[in-house]
Amino acid sequence: MRRTKADTEKTRQQILDAARKVFAERGVSRTSLEQVAEAARLSRGAIYWHFANKIELFSAMREQVAMDMFERMGAAQLGEDVEDPLGAVRDSILEILRGLESDERVREAFDILILKCEYVGEFAEVLARILQSADAWTDKLTLSYAHAQRRGQLRAGLNPQLLAVESRSFIFGLVRLWLMDVGSATVRPQAWDMIDTHVAMRRA
Amino acid sequence: MRRTKADTEKTRQQILDAARKVFAERGVSRTSLEQVAEAARLSRGAIYWHFANKIELFSAMREQVAMDMFERMGAAQLGEDVEDPLGAVRDSILEILRGLESDERVREAFDILILKCEYVGEFAEVLARILQSADAWTDKLTLSYAHAQRRGQLRAGLNPQLLAVESRSFIFGLVRLWLMDVGSATVRPQAWDMIDTHVAMRRA
DNA sequence: CATTATATACAGCCACGACTGTATGTATCT
DNA sequence: AGATACATACAGTCGTGGCTGTATATAATG
Numbered sequence: 001m002r003r004t005k006a007d008t009e010k011t012r013q014q015i016l017d018a019a020r021k022v023f024a025e026r027g028v029s030r031t032s033l034e035q036v037a038e039a040a041r042l043s044r045g046a047i048y049w050h051f052a053n054k055i056e057l058f059s060a061m062r063e064q065v066a067m068d069m070f071e072r073m074g075a076a077q078l079g080e081d082v083e084d085p086l087g088a089v090r091d092s093i094l095e096i097l098r099g100l101e102s103d104e105r106v107r108e109a110f111d112i113l114i115l116k117c118e119y120v121g122e123f124a125e126v127l128a129r130i131l132q133s134a135d136a137w138t139d140k141l142t143l144s145y146a147h148a149q150r151r152g153q154l155r156a157g158l159n160p161q162l163l164a165v166e167s168r169s170f171i172f173g174l175v176r177l178w179l180m181d182v183g184s185a186t187v188r189p190q191a192w193d194m195i196d197t198h199v200a201m202r203r204a
Numbered sequence: 205m206r207r208t209k210a211d212t213e214k215t216r217q218q219i220l221d222a223a224r225k226v227f228a229e230r231g232v233s234r235t236s237l238e239q240v241a242e243a244a245r246l247s248r249g250a251i252y253w254h255f256a257n258k259i260e261l262f263s264a265m266r267e268q269v270a271m272d273m274f275e276r277m278g279a280a281q282l283g284e285d286v287e288d289p290l291g292a293v294r295d296s297i298l299e300i301l302r303g304l305e306s307d308e309r310v311r312e313a314f315d316i317l318i319l320k321c322e323y324v325g326e327f328a329e330v331l332a333r334i335l336q337s338a339d340a341w342t343d344k345l346t347l348s349y350a351h352a353q354r355r356g357q358l359r360a361g362l363n364p365q366l367l368a369v370e371s372r373s374f375i376f377g378l379v380r381l382w383l384m385d386v387g388s389a390t391v392r393p394q395a396w397d398m399i400d401t402h403v404a405m406r407r408a
Numbered sequence: 409c410a411t412t413a414t415a416t417a418c419a420g421c422c423a424c425g426a427c428t429g430t431a432t433g434t435a436t437c438t
Numbered sequence: 439a440g441a442t443a444c445a446t447a448c449a450g451t452c453g454t455g456g457c458t459g460t461a462t463a464t465a466a467t468g
Contacts, residue, residue: 005463007417008416008417008418011417011418027233027322027323027324027325028322029231029233029234029322030324032452032453032454033453034452034454042419043418043420044419044420044455045417045418045419045420046417046419048418048455048456049416050417053454053455054454115322115323115331116324118233118234118320118321119319119320120229120230120231120234120320121230121231121234127319127384130384131381131385134381135390155405157404158401158404158405159401161394162394162401165390165391165394165398166374166401168377168381169375169377169391169398170373170374170377171377172377172381173372173373173374173375173376173377173380176377176380177335177372177373180331180335181335186369187373190369194366194369194370197362197363197367197370198370200361200362208437211443212443212444215443236426237427237428238426238427238428246445247444247446248428248429248445248446249443249444249445250443250444250445252429252430253442253444254443257428258428
């Protein structure tokens with residue numbers, strides 16, 4: 001059966017895709033590697049060959065999507081001293097929402113990370129990494145707000161650093177509520193307007 | 205050994221307290237009822253007498269703390285047409301943070317609900333209830349913002365309803381980040397100032 | 409270039425422990 | 439005596455990790 005290196009990589013990707021799917025459906029802890037194998041139309045042997053155990057699989061899945069999002073966010077000129085820093089902030093936030101709405105992989109991954117995973121034991125380390133990349137993003141936000149302040153775009157009496165962490169909190173909560181609101185009752189229809197309001201309040 | 209009804213109720217409370225503790229330590233799914241029993245210095249028989257299974261125990265634990273928080277929040281005059289509606293909003297939000305910092309039971313419960321639980325299967329229903337009570341709180345926020353608008357306290361061009369859901373998102377995110385920030389590195393020291401900033405931006 | 413040796417990439421089996429739910433035993437209260 | 443409030447014993451299920459088997463790719467060798 002075994003063929004080329006490309007096939008091996010394809011198998012690995014199959015496993016990652018299947019894991020994301022099953023994790024999102026059944027939650028991480030309730031998912032057995034047998035179930036992942038079945039979804040990938042492989043055996044547990046294949047999974048154990050590519051990943052040492054469930055956490056390594058989980059981490060790999062997470063990092064892959066994180067890289068995707070990182071690229072996506074990089075498109076917005078967050079942190080750079082552009083003409084309209086607040087516009088960059090807005091674009092950056094909107095990009096997250098766009099990822100949630102358009103990309104199923106992103107949606108599933110966020111769903112797992114926020115609602116279908118218990119951050120305990122080995123998983124606690126994953127939490128630290130999430131916080132870490134969130135910090136990096138916050139630093140960029142701070143820069144953009146500082147630039148906005150220098151350019152007189154910012155409302156008086158506001159601290160760029162505080163604005164950044166406030167924005168981060170808002171977005172964390174927005175994503176969580178967006179995911180919780182599966183019935184599209186209250187959060188999802190208003191998400192875009194919320195972001196506009198969020199940024200508008202910062203304007204001078 | 206166990207005689208009066210008060211003793212029975214005490215046993216029940218012991219179980220709930222032990223469950224909260226162990227859930228927070230090991231996560232809900234990794235916690236066996238045997239471990240809860242051990243922490244409560246009882247046997248599994250006692251747990252199965254008071255609760256049908258793990259979910260019922262979990263739900264009971266959650267509802268108890270939710271009631272506590274509900275009372276606590278009721279103290280602030282949120283939704284009422286008071287002299288300073290924005291102050292009521294601020295007080296209400298601060299009360300949450302105060303609960304997190306002062307009451308270990310609240311802290312543990314939020315920790316479980318936000319970071320140590322997978323909302324899958326039977327637990328998905330719990331999520332719906334959380335969203336529900338969050339909606340109720342959002343309605344009160346909307347009222348307060350509307351009152352603020354009528355009293356000219358609100359900045360021009362803002363929609364009370366949008367402000368309310370934006371606030372809700374902010375708080376959800378704040379609580380989550382506060383819990384994630386166990387090293388008290390970035391979030392916790394700035395939490396209070398963030399809330400002040402959050403409300404200040406709404407002021408006319 | 410053909411053959412051989414070895415590493416790779418899985419599939420399948422098995423032993424073990426952990427947890428659940430229930431059934432039964434028992435002491436205390438009413 | 440009956441109901442209550444537990445403790446204990448038991449059976450059944452499920453997941454893990456390790457081990458074995460094996461077919462194929464890749465590298466070494468002559």
